[in-house]
């Protein structure tokens with residue numbers, strides 16, 4: 604097992620990609636804190652699955668868009684685990700509308716969770732990583748942040764912001780034993796993709812060279828690669844998992 608003795612927190616781990624990442628980390632031996640904002644039942648269920656693997660799992664409720672709430676959650680996690688080795692900033696939302704129809708509230712909500720959320724969570728955990736001279740941070744971006752998308756100006760801007768944040772932090776923290784990377788999924792079989800109308804899904808599949816959507820567990824295993832010793836020489840990277848959609 605590649606992550607035995609490591610402690611991790613995954614934001615937005617109650618479902619979708621975050622859930623798969625939490626499971627993949629636990630399967631490699633990590634103890635995992637499950638962050639969520641409202642889905643307590645599903646978060647408990649994933650914690651139970653992790654405990655069955657013989658690992659520790661704790662619930663860590665917080666709205667990552669709210670700094671005091673996130674900071675408080677981080678203190679609780681550090682009290683339970685003693686320290687945090689691995690931070691996965693995965694929580695994210697979309698609120699799609701063409702720019703002309705997009706109101707300021709929708710812009711702010713997406714930026715608050717997708718971009719401020721990454722700042723808030725990283726800020727809350729980074730000092731203890733620096734003190735221990737070890738840390739692994741992975742931020743989940745998106746192919747949409749790389750190419751833009753009709754109706755997703757807010758979402759695309761938030762993800763491009765996270766990608767630039769990742770590279771800046773990677774440079775600042777490289778001398779402190781901390782790597783900071785991003786994983787940019789394309790279209791992954793989750794509730795987010797299930798919500799896309801079937802006709803649009805077919806059009807998307809036509810554009811994906813591998814002719815299928817990705818699976819959440821495929822993203823989970825890529826994250827394990829980056830945070831295990833296999834990824835020790837990788838920092839500031841944005842790893843695309845998109846079936847060839849962007850190359």
Ligand code: NAP
Pocket residue numbers: 614615616617618619620621638639640641642643665666667668693694695696716743744745746787788789790791792793794795796
């Ligand atoms: P999802 O199924 O909608 O799950 C979102 C997760 O984020 C849930 O656990 C949710 O918790 C949590 N969350 C939402 N707002 C939060 C907040 N304010 N504070 C804390 N947690 C919050 O999403 P997904 O499709 O798995 O996507 C996960 C990440 O991958 C996102 O950053 C997304 O942008 C990115 N991504 C997804 C795809 C895709 O195809 N699905 C592609 C590229 C990138 P609750 O259940 O408690 O609400």
